[in-house]
Amino acid sequence: MKLLLTSDGISSSAIEEQILTMLDSPPAKLKACIITTASSKKHKSQTALTDQACLLRLGLVCCDLVDIEFDDPRLLANYDVIHINGGNPFYLLLQMKRRNAVEQMRQLAEQHKLIIGVSAGAMVIADTLEHVNDLNRIAGYENMDLEELKEDYYAVGLTQQAVIPHYNRFIADDPDFERKLQQLELSRNRRFDRVQDGEALVILGDTVSYVHAE
Numbered sequence: 001m002k003l004l005l006t007s008d009g010i011s012s013s014a015i016e017e018q019i020l021t022m023l024d025s026p027p028a029k030l031k032a033c034i035i036t037t038a039s040s041k042k043h044k045s046q047t048a049l050t051d052q053a054c055l056l057r058l059g060l061v062c063c064d065l066v067d068i069e070f071d072d073p074r075l076l077a078n079y080d081v082i083h084i085n086g087g088n089p090f091y092l093l094l095q096m097k098r099r100n101a102v103e104q105m106r107q108l109a110e111q112h113k114l115i116i117g118v119s120a121g122a123m124v125i126a127d128t129l130e131h132v133n134d135l136n137r138i139a140g141y142e143n144m145d146l147e148e149l150k151e152d153y154y155a156v157g158l159t160q161q162a163v164i165p166h167y168n169r170f171i172a173d174d175p176d177f178e179r180k181l182q183q184l185e186l187s188r189n190r191r192f193d194r195v196q197d198g199e200a201l202v203i204l205g206d207t208v209s210y211v212h213a214e
Contacts, residue, residue, distance in 0.1 A: 002114045003158060003203040004211075005122035005195065007165040009047045009086075010054045012198040018211045020058060022114050022204075023081075027059030030080040033066045037095050038087030038120045042067055047118060048085045055081065073101035081114045084121030086165075089132055090146045092124050093155055105156045115158070119165040122195070126162050129153040131188050138180040139170050159203055161193050168196040 002022050010016060023030060032055045039045040043065045055063040063083075066075060073096075076082055082105075084092070096102050105125075109115060117125045123132060130153040133145055164170075170177045185191055193201050198213030 005201040032081035038092035086119030089120035167194040
């Protein structure tokens with residue numbers, strides 16, 4: 001299993017270099033796609049467009065934009081790198097469940113394809129979203145939950161590493177955020193991985209490491 005969980009996408013040269021080391025073949029032999037479903041802007045998401053340009057610049061054959069809300073999730077099997085863009089994690093999870101994409105993602109991971117998760121995309125790759133409502137509350141964000149999920153927050157389950165993206169932004173907005181986050185960890189009896197913009201959490205099998213911002 002090869003996962004690269006980021007806060008704000010492919011936003012540093014260190015992350016670019018990490019992606020290249022995780023590819024099984026030269027980039028010119030590989031195809032990528034970006035799942036835009038989580039963003040309200042879909043294919044016009046600036047992060048999706050920026051990361052698309054970056055993957056092409058790194059030499060991949062193509063980087064298609066895919067929306068699994070409307071596109072057949074089985075199309076993902078045609079790609080070697082699957083990038084899951086950010087947005088609303090609950091909306092993304094709902095569409096993945098509706099479109100039977102959860103099992104598809106698990107199969108792709110078993111095939112050792114590189115899966116890149118950005119913000120909400122990184123969250124959904126983990127085992128659950130049950131803590132995200134509390135996270136939004138302590139961060140001062142509006143509730144993003146959806147009644148259609150019926151509180152079924154079990155996610156893709158590729159890892160139990162629960163990412164807190166944009167950690168640096170939360171701290172900048174609220175110096176007390178770290179204390180609140182530690183309280184949330186105690187109440188949930190689990191640890192969260194703090195990822196700042198420009199950083200990434202790398203998961204290779206059972207090995208977990210950080211790509212730090214330069």
